[in-house]
Amino acid sequence: MIVKEWCMYCGECAGVCPRNLIEVREISLNFNKEECKDCRICVKACPVQALEKGDD
Amino acid sequence: MIETDILVIGAGPAGSTAAKHAAMAGSSVILMDKKSEIGSPKRCAEGVSKEGLKKLEIEPSERWVTKELSGVRMVSPNGTAVNLTEDKVKLPEAGYILERKVFDKYMAMDAGRAGAKIMIKTLATGMKREDDQMVVTAERMGEEFQIKAKIVIAADGPESRVGRWAGLRTSLKPKDMESCAQFEMAGVEMEEPDCIEFHFGSVSPGGYAWIFPKGDDIANVGLGVLTTMTDKSAYEHLLEFVENNPATKNAQAVELNIGGDPVGGLLKKKVTDNVLVTGDAASMVNPLTGGGIISGMLGGRIAGQVAAQAVMEGDYSEKGLGIYEELCERELGKSFEKYLKAKDYLLSLSDEELDQIAEVFKDSDFETINTAEMVRKLVKISPKALLKLGKLF
Numbered sequence: 001m002i003v004k005e006w007c008m009y010c011g012e013c014a015g016v017c018p019r020n021l022i023e024v025r026e027i028s029l030n031f032n033k034e035e036c037k038d039c040r041i042c043v044k045a046c047p048v049q050a051l052e053k054g055d056d
Numbered sequence: 057m058i059e060t061d062i063l064v065i066g067a068g069p070a071g072s073t074a075a076k077h078a079a080m081a082g083s084s085v086i087l088m089d090k091k092s093e094i095g096s097p098k099r100c101a102e103g104v105s106k107e108g109l110k111k112l113e114i115e116p117s118e119r120w121v122t123k124e125l126s127g128v129r130m131v132s133p134n135g136t137a138v139n140l141t142e143d144k145v146k147l148p149e150a151g152y153i154l155e156r157k158v159f160d161k162y163m164a165m166d167a168g169r170a171g172a173k174i175m176i177k178t179l180a181t182g183m184k185r186e187d188d189q190m191v192v193t194a195e196r197m198g199e200e201f202q203i204k205a206k207i208v209i210a211a212d213g214p215e216s217r218v219g220r221w222a223g224l225r226t227s228l229k230p231k232d233m234e235s236c237a238q239f240e241m242a243g244v245e246m247e248e249p250d251c252i253e254f255h256f257g258s259v260s261p262g263g264y265a266w267i268f269p270k271g272d273d274i275a276n277v278g279l280g281v282l283t284t285m286t287d288k289s290a291y292e293h294l295l296e297f298v299e300n301n302p303a304t305k306n307a308q309a310v311e312l313n314i315g316g317d318p319v320g321g322l323l324k325k326k327v328t329d330n331v332l333v334t335g336d337a338a339s340m341v342n343p344l345t346g347g348g349i350i351s352g353m354l355g356g357r358i359a360g361q362v363a364a365q366a367v368m369e370g371d372y373s374e375k376g377l378g379i380y381e382e383l384c385e386r387e388l389g390k391s392f393e394k395y396l397k398a399k400d401y402l403l404s405l406s407d408e409e410l411d412q413i414a415e416v417f418k419d420s421d422f423e424t425i426n427t428a429e430m431v432r433k434l435v436k437i438s439p440k441a442l443l444k445l446g447k448l449f
Contacts, residue, residue, distance in 0.1 A: 010099060011215030012235060012316030015228050020220045025179060026091055044283045047235045047290035047314040 001031045001042070007050035013042035060086045061367045062360075063192060063205035064172070065180050065218050067094045070335025070352035070359075071211030072163035073112070077360030078209075079171035083367045086203060087164065087172045088194065090179040095160025099315035100349065101238060101268045101276045102159075103252060106151035108350030112357065120159040121152045122270040126250040132414035133257035133407040139248065140422055153252075153268050153276070154349070163353075183208065183221040188372070190222075190330045206372050207363045209332050211356060214318045216337035222328050226337055230283050232320025234263045234346060237290035238278025239298065239309035246275065246303050255297070257407040261285035263319075263346065265297050267304070277304050280317055280346055290314065317346045321396050322389050327380050330372045334359040340388060344395035344402070351388050358383045404440055412437045 009029060014022035021032040022042060043051045064075040067089035075087035102122075109116060127141035168174050175196065182193040190208045194201055210218035210226075214233065219226035246253065246269060255265040262282025269275045279297055281290050291314070298304045318339040326333045334340065340355040341348035362380040366372050405413070416433050 008097070008312070008314050010315040011213060012233065012314070014215035014217065015213075015316045015318070016230055016233055018227055020217060020227060022215075023181070023217065024090075024215055026177070041230055045230060045233065045235055045316065047237045047316075049289045049291070 001033070001036070002052040002054040003029050004050040004052065006048055007046075008048065010047065012045050012047060013051060016041050016045045057191070058086070058201065058203045060084045060173075060203060060205050062086070062207045062209060062363050063088070063190070063203055064209040064211055064360075065192070066211035066213060066335065066337070067091075067160070067164045067167075067174065067176075068211060068213065068335055068352065069160060069163050069349050070337075070340065070356035071209065072160070072167045073353040073356035074209045074211060074334055074360035074363070075167035075172040076163070076170045077357050078364045079167065079360075081361060081364030081368075083364040085167070085172040086175060086205070087167050088175040088178040088180065089164075090177070092177045093157070093161075094164045094176060095157040097311075098156040098313055099236075100156060100313070101266050101278055101347075102154045102156050102270075102349075103268055103347060104152050104154060104349050108151070108354075112350070112353050116152060117162070120155050120162055122155050122274075123153040123250075125151060125153065125252055125269075127248065127252075129248050129251040129253045130414070131253060131255045132410045133259065134411045134414075136411055136414035136418055137247070138414050138417045138420075139251065153270050155270075180212070180218060183218060185330065188330075205330075206367055207330055207332065207377070209334055209356075209359050209363060210337050211333075211335045211352075211359075212337055214316045214336045214339075216333065219331070219333040219337055222331040224323075224325055224328055224331070224333055226323060226333060228316075228318055228320060228339070232318060232339070234280035234317040234319050235283050235290040236263075236278060236280040236313075236315055236317050236346075237294040238276055238313045239294065240270070240274065240311035240313070241277050241298075241304060241307040241309050242274050243307040244269070244273050244275040244277065244303055245306065253303075255279075255301070256402070257410050259297055260293055262403060265294075267301075273307075275303075275307075277301075277307070278313070280319075317341060317348070319343045319346055319399070321392050322384065325381075326384060327374055327377045329374045332359045332363060332377060332380055338384075340384075342395050343392055344399045354387050355384055358387060401440070405438065409438050
């Protein structure tokens with residue numbers, strides 16, 4: 001997952017992640033890439049389109 | 057290892073209230089928050105009801121109240137407005153507009169004064185059960201340490217991981233989480249500067265847009281959308297709204313806030329052994345208005361009191377903490393069910409139907425209109441009102 005520079009770490013992506021794979025820190029996001037099933041719910045939920053699925 | 061009776065994770069209004077009431081009841085309490093400044097950045101329109109603060113026995117302070125409101129203005133897609141004043145109708149989030157950055161800190165300070173130990177810039181990174189207690193791994197300024205608690209209260213917002221670590225299903229479906237964006241703006245020219253303003257319809261699919269005055273020409277201007285009902289982001293909708301609304305087209309943003317709002321109704325299971333979930337983490341948000349400050353604090357108060365009682369009795373099992381579910385249901389659950397139905401109805405209306413409703417009610421005297429008459433008028437515009445609202449009254 002690519003986190004764009006304008007991410008504001010609001011945590012909405014973590015709230016909708018069905019597998020609890022996103023850790024929201026004060027100024028960073030950690031994704032558990034290995035467990036991700038590429039549902040992209042987090043990408044769609046972001047209020048400022050700061051997430052993009054990368055080529056893993 | 058640090059040991060405590062109760063660990064509250066998240067120092068928003070719900071978490072601080074839980075910590076305060078648990079400490080007041082005699083428990084040793086730690087209140088931790090991952091942020092370096094409690095209350096910042098805000099993720100909310102900052103409206104609370106006077107009635108709600110009164111219920112929580114909190115005296116309004118000029119240090120965190122920015123504006124007292126006298127009414128509500130509801131605007132349909134074509135701009136037809138229905139004005140409701142406080143003496144005629146009560147809306148759940150009418151009353152005051154807060155300065156959350158100050159308010160949240162004050163609530164945490166109250167928890168501290170009641171005896172809770174506050175830990176800022178402290179992130180919970182994991183949790184496990186050990187010897188009938190919970191051990192939470194935390195990080196602060198590069199240091200990792202563990203806290204052992206008899207009870208953990210998860211007040212870590214809609215992105216709650218703590219509840220999920222405990223096996224509770226706190227993750228939300230996209231249809232139950234509004235995606236929100238808001239500007240704090242100066243130069244806002246409101247028709248009714250003492251009223252909060254709601255704008256309905258396709259301007260904000262699945263939710264509504266708002267203008268909440270903060271005094272002078274300052275206002276929170278924002279909206280919430282359901283991502284299941286639009287392909288645009290909340291931010292894109294907000295830019296369009298600000299550009300097209302007469303009150304905001306000349307205003308300038310000084311702050312951008314974003315975040316999710318859990319509007320799907322109260323989380324069904326909020327308790328397991330040693331763990332209670334409260335506030336936004338338990339979806340303690342009015343499903344119709346999206347307001348969750350007061351309801352979260354009411355839930356937090358119950359959580360703090362139940363947890364402290366459980367510590368005194370030495371029973372931290374799901375069964376022992378089970379009264380929390382019952383009390384939350386009584387305090388919030390029943391009204392939320394009604395709000396969910398009202399929201400369902402609102403979302404079913406087209407822009408044209410919303411315009412017709414505003415036209416019918418714009419000159420109504422809400423002091424004298426009764427419920428039956430109101431429903432009759434709504435049914436005339438759209439028969440589905442009978443189906444969707446019939447059971448509400």
